[in-house]
Amino acid sequence: MLLTMCVAGAAASACTAFRWYLDRDTRRDSTHAGGRIQLTGLRNHGSAFGLLGLNSRQLAALSAALMAGALPLRRDSRVGCGLLLGGGVSNLWERVRHGSVYDYVRFPKAPEPVCRYVFNLADFAIFLGAAEILAGKGKKRR
DSSP states (O other), rough: HHHHHHHHHHHHHHHHHHHHHSSTTTTEEEEEETEOOOOOOOEEEEOGGOOOOOOOOHHHHHHHHHHHGGGGGTTTOOHHHHHHHHHHHHHHHHHHHHHHHHEEEEEEOOOGGOOOGGHHHHHHHHHHHHHHHHHHHHHHHH
């Protein structure tokens, strides 16, 4: 449990620090890696990929419930669960505080539909955490 909480705290802190750094008035959009990565600012008031038509409070409640449901998954991967919780807490905090999530990473040269979406570091932590948990479940079945 301690490792999970340490990873979650580190992930949430990194996500918050990076978001704070990029969400400043003097920041300008920039392109990196030969145009493959674009840093741009966007306030996301909806859910991931616009899939759910929920308001900010409903999304915050759903996020909190999903994170509570993820706690038992730490048996499969303590690091994966920590990443999942850290990214989730970071996005939840932002949604509760501002009513939206600040997204800033775009991949304009990626295939459709990925090139249309804008992500943040917490989204990547959630994705990596979920992938690690699924990989851990696959190893235990063998």
